[in-house]
Every structure is written in structure tokens, then in C-alpha cells.
Amino acid sequence: MSTYTNEQVAHLVEGSLDWETTFRMLSMPKDNSRFEQYLKALQAKVSFKDKIVLPLGPHLYIVQSAKTKRWVTQCDCGHVFGDYRENWKLHAAIYVRDTEEAMTEVYPKLMAPDTQWQVYREYYCPSCGTMHDVEAPTPWYPVIHDFEPDIEAFYKDWVGLPVPERAD
């Protein structure tokens, strides 16, 4: 099994890792310590003090609130979307591209969906305007709660780390 330095993992997170190492990461068996190093690299990047429990996206995390010890979904600007078990998108700001005009803002004519068939739902952080997700469903489709991680099993049984304290 390959291992990597904290610096290499930090470069991976930044998208600045050299190709040779990236290729080794792709082709060799996975390094089980990656998760810990990844958390460390991310924690060093964010401006908030809350402990990252699980990264969800480039700017979105489940964190342990430093004040309350509750686990919440949080933007890296510090905006809290609510309890980690809830669908964070329900607490986001949404813009729906459901007209031809709105679609042709982002794609040339004929290269975007027909909005009678499919719409684009853009979910932004209400504080900083980061676009965390773009859904592409039909009209009427429920907002998808797309990930419910089993964090306890992952920490305890898969990577052998203590589960961060959680206040409910």
C-alpha cells in the first residue's frame, strides 16, 4: 500500500498535485490513512473553528459545532444549513432555469434541455452565493436528499477513528 505525505494530500485538495503522484494514487491500492490526512488538509483551509466530521462537497461539510457539539451541514463561509440528517438543499437558496431564456444564458441555442422536459435547479449558499449543486430533474421532481452517510460505522469500523462527540 502506498502512503502519501500531508503535503501531497493538501496539494491533491488544491488540485495542484503532480501527475506522477496522482497517477500512483489512481493505480495503487488505496491508503487507508487518507481520510485523516484529508480532514487535516481541509481543516487548515477553512476559516471556521468547527471540527469537520465529513466533507460533502468542495465547499460543504458536516461539522461538529464548536459551541454546541451538534453536527450540522455547513458552508465554508460558515453558513449553517441545519442538522446533518436533514436535506441541506431545503435550507438553500434556489434558482430554477425553467425557461428557454434562462437556459440559453448558460448554453448555446439547441444545446440545453427543453424546459418542457427538464429544468436545472441551482442551489446556492444563502450567505456567500457559492453554487453547491445543480440538479437536472423533470418539473415536479422532489428535491432529492441524495446522501445519508453512516458516519458511525465509517469511523469505527472502516477507518478505525474515534467518532467525534455529537450532541442531539
Added chain:
Amino acid sequence: MNMMTNKELGFADLLKNGQTLKQFRDGIIERTKATGYYNGQEKLEFRDSDPIGYEKLFSKLRGGLVHARETAKKIAASPIVEQEGELCFTLYNAVGDCVLTSTGIIIHVGTMGAAIKYMIENNWEANPGINPGDMFTNNDCSIGNVHPCDIATIVPIFWEGRLIGWVGGVTHVIDTGAVTPGSMSTGQVQRFGDGYMITCRKTGVNDTPLRDWLHESQRSVRTPKYWILDEKTRIAGCHMIRELVEEVIRADGIEAYEKFAYEVIEEGRRGLMNRIKAMTLPGKYRKVSFVDVPYKHEDVQVSSAFAKLDSIMHSPCEMTIKPDGKWRLDFEGASRWGWHTFNAHQVAFTSGIWVMMCQTLVPTQRINDGAYYATEFRLPKGTWCNPDDRRTGHAYAWHFLVSGWAALWRGLSQSYFSRGYLEEVNAGNANTSNWLQGGGINQDGEIHAVNSFEASSCGTGACAVKDGLNHAAAIWNPEGDMGDIEIWEMAEPLLYLGRNVKANSGGYGKYRGGCGFETLRMVWNAQDWTMFFMGNGFMNSDWGMMGGYPSATGYRFEAHKTGLEQRIAIGDSLPLGGDLDPTRPDYERHIDATAVVKRDKQCMTTEDCYDNHDLYLNYLRGGPGFGDPIDREPKAIENDLNQKFLLPEYAQKVYGAVFTQDAKGVFAVDVAKTAARRAEMRKERLARALPTREWMKEERERIINKHAAVQVQHMFATSFALSEKFTKEFKAFWSLPADWQLLETELNVPTYGSKHRMDLSLLPDVTTVVQVEE
């Protein structure tokens, strides 16, 4: 002398153990179920006692399979096989479970296994009999094949008079004699018209194809030359592998070989679970994908009025990764099968998934049926991925398999991202289309059919650390290759007027999806020539990830009465290269003003006539993007602009890039001004947005009032009719009144097949093989 033999009694004792093949297979299933280990093998005796010997056996067999594929494919003349590598050889144990497979279209790990299991369950050993030197041919989509153009040759392997396994070879043929030409045609809406269909038929004895088979099969398709060379390809590969097995047994002994043939499957099962634990994260992942079926349009001409409607295929997937490393894929809520050729048998799904997984979760040589045994599949009966009617068409099952798997990429990629394996993240896959198909009399004066496999090189999805690859791959073939222009021009009476990267086709993002490409083809030296389009146009089947956009959708361009013959003669300007910006079309400036041009989103058509000098744009799609586009490095945008991967208008609107262009046309992005513009864009986003729950109130009203296009309502109505759970969850999410319902009958569209259906299992003397939870 006058006693009945085993043959008449219907018991061939092929295994020389007193058991029928079915009894033997039942035993394996029971032991697997009872213990959780394949064939009850808690201990892998051979592997553990002689690991070197085990690995040597593995390498010999795997190497031989790959070698047989590489050698046999040179026999074929069809560019689909010879250029694109659309073939695969697989070794099975006696019960049809896959031991090892070659490279290539390894979706067939399970499809040929399903055919072997069908023969076992339906007592083929008694009638027509299974003997050394036999050959069986199958392409029947109702027992597990993906689509009729994948023709499988299956050869039993005997050792000292005892059946010890099977070898299967499959090629994707260029034409199947369907209603319209091309291997995956659209004109038919049922099995009856989907092409020549062969159900595990004995087509050879003593290693020789039967004469009736040779005569019948060649006249049943439009391209007999390609057909017969494909047949020879499959037979040669199968016989090479059979000889390899004999050689291995002579060297290592039958006991070692047979132990290996069962242990390696259990090893494959454990291997997948280990990979899941090593790379993913336990939990529930919910993803969904869609694809358009626009059949109402006048350019879709089918024989049955009940197929003339617009509809949407719906594939919701709940992927559960369990703490023990097993996983469950549940498609509850999927829409019903339809009167088109995009339906899929359950095995096309359960087997096909490994062609994708070998590109991500299990990128190893050890692909076999073990992975199937580590996976729980739930494909509800009656859905597009498990039809409950024996009339369904399957010619282009990939139209939606490709789309359905885009959702799986996203689920797995979420787990890779959360765990820190960013290098493994893939935002999804392109909708691998357009499929340029058609036929007529070709440049050699022969009846011909074409299916351009340029779709084998679409854009790939973006990664979390890099862009997707441009025009590089297709999910269904791990060895993506667009083929050489010169070869395609020999195979098709269509000259190339351009082959270019398709600008803006990759989904935007911090890392963009790979761009697709486009080729402009001019009909040349053909007679009575037809073509049609097949791909997505009104919808996208991929989504983008974590703030990235989906790729661009497809569109069609075709032109008739172009006047190009005259323009070429007098040296006038010609339409050349790519259709760079469809908002400002340029091809039309280089053909006669009176030309008949179709430029729209109707990417699904049926056979239409093309004269020489008519034009057809074959646009191959891009892949989805990853991450918020305003995080993209200015240098990367600059590079895209200078390579014409991105139109300047969208560099501004989507990426917030501020740039200049010098006298030579070279773009330079201003980093500081771009950062300032992006800060403004964040504010603009919030100014136009609503809190999600506010927007939901508006959307709820639209649902209550049934305000949506018919195709959207039709999709929901068919999903509701099949799934009480999906209906309940939908109504609960939108807080709909208890009596709210949506029925197909209220939509004023044909409902043929919505109530009255008949499954294949209801035919007399047929035992179907069910390998999923239904």
C-alpha cells in the same frame, strides 16, 4: 439393444455425477444462500494451499482469454469489431457462472451466462442435447441479452467426456435484419421487428456450423459478409479458449482447474466487498436520471399508432452501502417499459454494470460473477429495466442503461469525495450518442447497413482534481476509440467534411467535463440511401456534480438539396469543419439557400432518404462537470478559449471570465478583473434566487393544478402505477391531498400496454431465470 438410453430418458449425465445440470446448479445456489459464500466455500483451499499455483492458473487463463480476443478480432471485417473492439470472450464453469473474462465489452460477463442458465433450466441437455463440438448461438433479449445485435456463440467444454464449463464469445454485428437498418435501429416498437432473434439455438456440431444456420442467418440480415466474418471471429476465439483450457488441464490437472473455476468466483465476491470497504463510505445514496423518448414528432415514423407519444424514462436509484461491504441497488419508482427499443432485460442491468465498475470500483482483471454475488439488485417487475411483457423491443437498450449508470457514478463519486479519494471522482458519463445509422446501396453497389461507432469516444465526466477527457471514451467499452476516418469512409458512403472538438459540449465546472466531437458527413456515391438519428436532445441524462453543470444536450442538423455537387464543380465555398456555434449557424451560408435544413432538438428519428451530397452532422456528446464554475482557474478558461473548447460568450456568462483578444486572436484572461466579476456574480445569484421552501410552495401549486407537459406527467403516472412507495413519498414530499392522483388515462395519450401484459414466463414449457429481487 432395445432398451432406452439416457438420451431418450432425457438424462444425459453430462457431469458424470448422476445429477442433471439443473440439480447441480440448484445445489450451488442453495449452498451460496445458506452460507453467504459462493458454493459454500468459506475456505479457498486451492488458493490458500498453493497461492503461486493459483495465480499461475489465473494468469494463464486470463492471458489466453485476452490473446484469443486480440487474435480473433483480426478475422472480422466490420469496423465495429475490428476497429472499436466490440467483442468479448468469457469462460464459465459448468453452471454458467463467469470464471474470467477477456478485455472488451465485458457487459457480457453475465449475458452469456444467462443464456447458459436458460439452457440448463430448460433441459437443453435432453433436447437438443449438449455434446462435445456443439455450438449454440443466442441473441435473445428476453432471456438476458442486452440488444439483438450482440450475437453470442457458446461452446461447451468437455474433459474426458464430462462437461466442465463453457466458453462464450460475443460480437456486436453491424445489422440484425430489423425493420430498419443499423444494429440499434429505432423504427420498430416491439420484439417483432427488433431483428433476427435466436434463442440458444444449436448452430454447430463437431465444430462445424450447420448449413441451415449459415443459409438462414446470412439472408436474415442486410450485411452477410460482415455477419459471416463476425461468426468466424466468435468461433475462432471460442475454440482457442477451449484449447487453452485443455492445455491448462493437461499441465495442472483437472482437479486444480475445477477448484479454480469455483474458488475464483468466491474470491471475486470477496474482492468487490473489500474494494467497497477500501474506497467508499457506508450509507444511503439517492440519485436519479432521465432520458427523453420523443416519439410524437413527424420524423419518428412507426407502424403502431399506440407508440406515437412523447415520454420520459425515469431511473431513480437508491444505493445502500452496508457496513459489511455489501451493497444494494434499488430502482423502486422506475418508469414502465415502453413501445420503443430502449427497454432492458434485468441481466443487461446486472451484468452490464460491471463494464462500468471495471472503470472505477473494480479496475482489475478479476471481473467475474463474484461481483454479482456481492450485490443485491432490486429491479421491480414491469419497469423499463425488468419488463413484464414478452413483446418489448430492446435494440437500443443503452439509450437508458447509459443514463441510469450516470446516476451510479455520482453516488460512488460522492463516497470517494467524502473519503478523500478525490482522484477517483467522476461526475458521470456522456450520453453516448449520436448514433449515425442507416443503409441502402453503398459505394460498392451492395445492400448495406451502417452504424457509426464514433460514439465510442465521447467526453468523460470531470474529476475532482482535473477536467474530463475530451472525445475519449464510452461507458460501455473501456477501450474507447473513435476509429480512423479512412476506415469509416471505406465502410460508409459518407465523406468527412469535418471532424472537430465540439465547443461547449462538456459540462461547466471548476473542472469541466470532457468535450465531445462532431463530424460532418456528406453522402457520396450511394443509391437509395437512408439515415436516421438516435440520441438525447430534449433532455440530459447526466447531471454534473457538486455545483458542476450537466453536459450540453444533443441536437440534429441535416441538409438536403444542398447544391453541393454544383458548388464543388465551380469551386464555391463549402460547409467544412465544426458547427462551432449553433446560435449563429454557419453551414447554411455554404449550401444553396433553397436547401431543406432540419436543425432542431429532435434527436430521435426513423429512416429517411438522403441523396448524394446531402449532409448529416454526427455530434458526439460531452461529459458532465464538477464543482462551481466560478472556482475554475482563469488559465484553464484561457486555454479552453484558445482551443475553441469554449465560446467566449459563455466564458463570460458562466465562468465570469474577463478577457481580451489580441490581433492574432489569442485570448488572455485577466485574473483580477475575473475575481471582481465573480464577486458580483455571487450577489446576482442571490438576487435571483428564492429560499427553497418558498419555491416549493409555487411548485406544489403547479402539481396540484397538474401544470406540466404531458411527457412529464406520463413519466410520473407510469412510476406511480408501478410503485406505491414512490407515490407515497412523492405525495408526502409535496404535502399533496390524500385523494390527489395522476393516472395515464387522464392524459389523452395512447395507453396500449398499460393494463394488459403477458410475461415470457407464462409461455408453456418455459422456465425463465430470475437473478434479481423483483
